[in-house]
Amino acid sequence: MEFQSEDIAKLAKLARIELSSHDAELFRQQLTSVLRYVEQVASADIYRKPKEEPERFLWREDETGKMLAKPKDLLHAAPNQDEDHVTVLSVK
């Protein structure tokens, strides 16, 4: 498969990334070449059915544990804060 310009534009939009026209064309070529390489997974002769592993669920008690981080420090990672909350633009 070969990526077309519109494929890259659509994927970039889905990923919330804006690409310059130079980078979009570069990615089109580079990702086509990478995709051609990884496409060989389709041709793999999986010589026998992989063994079925039973699904395992690890449960733990729903208990309050030791807090490793202070809420204030976690909040400070956000670029925009107001007192004790993170501020965001309103949804329009």
Place this chain on the structure above:
Amino acid sequence: MDSKTIADIKKDYTASAYTPSELVRFYLDRIQQFDSRVHAALEVFGDEAITRAKESDARLLKDDSRPLEGIPFIVKDNILCKGKRTTAGSQMLGSYTAAYSATVVQRLADAGAVILGKSNCDEFAMGASTEFSSYFPTHNPHNLDKVPGGSSGGSVAAVAADFCAAALGSDTGGSVRQPASFCGVVGFKPTYGRVSRFGLIAMCSSLDQIGPATKSVADAATIYAAIAGKDDYDATTIDAKVAAPKFNIHGLKSLTFGIPRTFLEIGIDDEVMKSFEQTCGELQKAGAKLIDIDLPLARFSLPVYYLLVTSEVSSNLARYDGIRYGTAAKDAETLFDSYVHARSSGFGIEAKRRIILGTFALSAGYRDQYYLQALRLKQAIAQQYEDAFKHIDAIVCPTAPTVAFKLGEKLEDPLTMYLSDLFTVPANIANLPAISVPAGKVRGMPFGLQLMAKSFADERLLDIAHTVEPLVGAYNRANLAA
């Protein structure tokens, strides 16, 4: 104090040859003198490291030392150290300060280690040369025109340049072992589930594993014993006892090594292959039995890896939206615009490339063909390795298909760069412990011998590598004074 292993340092402390604070000052001086050429460190904690070392001085005087008392470390910048800037090599986290420490960092601190600083890496650990750090590229201390490998290039270069006793890196597809090979140090990737990933900035959660870069196999084992084991904060860690290797294999006569010859032939430098054959000859002379093994699915490891990695990257890096981390868009009018601004300006080219390919691999209509097929194949590859280990003790092969290449040489061609991980990726895909030990030089640059053992046989692998190590090569500090 030159070129000291952890084992040397422990002996020297016992003999009062020097103190932890003297050793820390020695390393800080070396960093100051030479790192303007190597660019291994992103941040150095000078005064704080000396203060911590003085605590170790006092403990040693009182005969109250812990397993890593006063041992100076450098930690890759995708591993959190509380209160310290942690960027993962990305502008996206340029102003991020860790609110807690990674379990491995806490365990090192509890064992008495001194953290000297944070090391450079490819952005979010995505790369094989450390050229994709958004800050600066790291140079190979053995030849400053060459790359140190990646993505833990800063950690490994720091060990090669003797800026620290040892370092921590992370290995998702070879990111500790491949640079270890390029820089002539030991690099160890434990089995996934052995070392907690809590506090490691996620790249590909199902494969990421933290491992040490050291000057000897014995040091890798010492660090492994300190950091491995169950962690309540990482549900993928297994609850099995971590035992320090016994180092009780005497000679290689009882060991059988497998060589995946047909797999190696698909893309190896002729001289690396020749040197590898010589290394095999040494092992044989020492009594080891070497047999060729056939792993027909091994060649699919790299394509499987890039499908899984890009898929998980597109998901893991979705959290960087400019709201909880990163740089906020000042002029954005809508949420959509603010996401786009934060991500377009915060991520570098390799991160964007992988996010976009992963978005494709997971998209409706393609998910089964790419991502799910990669998962099926991953399981089949692991099964093939498991079968091979019924007849052999370890697999031996070169760690990387080439020695270190020139800075800039592969920057424009992602696929060629990805092929640098050809021989390291299978251990991640099949979930095997793997280690690279220095095995001499090719065209003046170091290269490593990789050993892999069966899943969760970490201690056994370290034991075997410790026996092989003196037969094949040794750590030699890069000569930066010239």
